Amino acid sequence: MSDILIVDDERDIRELVSDILEDEGYSTRLAGNSDECMAAINAEPPGLLILDIWLKDSRMDGIDILKAVKRDNPDVPVVIISGHGNIEIAVAAIKQGAYDFIEKPFNIDQLMVVIRRAMETSRLRRENASLKRKEVSNSDMIGKSAAFRAMLSQLDKVTKSNGRVMLRGPAGSGKEIAARYIHAHSNRANAPFVTVNCAGVEPERMEEVLFGRESAERGVESGLLEQAHGGVVYFDEVADMPLGTQSKILRVLVDQQFQRVGGSDNVRVDLRVISSTNRDLESEIAADRFREELYHRLNVVPIAVPSLEERREDIPVLAKHFIEMCNETQGLPVRELSEEAVALLQTMSWPGNVRQLKNLVERVLILGDGTGPIEARELPNEEEKADDSGRVVLSGALATLPLREAREAFEREYLLTQINRFGGNISRTASFVGMERSALHRKLKSLGVVTSNKSGARVAQLDEPEPAE
């Protein structure tokens, strides 16, 4: 990856440049026309391309080659060789993304300064790309609950296809990591994964951000769709996309091409589209805030990402994973979780889902002292948790009920939470709550709680809606 490809139709020049560079310790490849050049790049993208603008007997000139390289291998820096007095062309090449240019006839020192700088840029870009790949290995998804496994098997099925996927789930539940998982396990894994944060871009700038811009002063600036070429574009919170942009995206999905803002050339892109939403898109459509046709195009394979409360069984493994991550990335101590801490984490409410758990773990490790197990008292207090003296703090809702109903409401909530925590396993739940298995069954029946096997996941739920008071 770190060799230099020299493309010039004059044999003397390419051999001279090659000799100089080899003396300096670089390895080189040579091409005398555009076909040889493209074949060499396709065989293995070089660390740097030195490219003559004028190529005799070639199907493509230097500018065409430059465009193709910037499009398919944007990390390869290109240094242009231009004839004396062709400064305008060299400047045009820079606008198209060339790193720098050298004018013929060139002296060796000048050549070496440009090459060294360009190679340094190339090295930094490769390092960045490998860091990014490490980030992508953060597409490792942790979990073992039935709800999680059911989702994972759906994700595995779609990795092989090119189908558009719509991930639905509450904030922080892991929609983006699921999208990265699909990308990392697909045949597009080595191509980019580009996130479009639909809620975070000003509506007036959305088109420029997606499609790019062309102007006389700044040349071509590619947008996110172009940057994702060959890979995956992830529309995060797609319901927040402005209506005008929705129509344009629809056109891109139909035509597979678009024009940059201010430009007239058609840009063709090969993209796989994955979207996410935590809103009910059907009601967004009913309220005329989301285009139905776009919905049908994006929602080819809908996949539900479960909330953390639907997969309480995963909380200990997730917490352990985040503790290890904090250690690797921030050097925070690796601490075990005490049994009480695990029980508390598994029973508390998680409106912010996995993200909330991740943040909580990080906070406890930063604020905590010592390296022993994390104790329950280090975790945040919850309304209904025992206070310091062991007294239970009553929630407003429970306090207004007669004792029998309050007890039933508490027992129902308590047992539902415990059953979910043990992944629907009644024996483990019974042993934890201190009841005989058969007694627990009777209790659940009398409270109207059934355990069922819904979409592959064992869940506990109420038998029927509670009668209205």
Ligand SMILES: Nc1ncnc2c1ncn2[C@@H]1O[C@H](COP(=O)(O)OP(=O)(O)OP(=O)(O)O)[C@@H](O)[C@H]1O
């Ligand atoms: N199964 C999992 N294993 C490991 N980490 C996870 C898992 N699910 C989520 N995370 C982590 O939790 C955090 C939140 O996940 P992510 O950003 O994917 O959620 P999201 O649903 O896309 O959120 P939002 O709706 O706010 O965009 C991330 O740091 C992610 O790496």
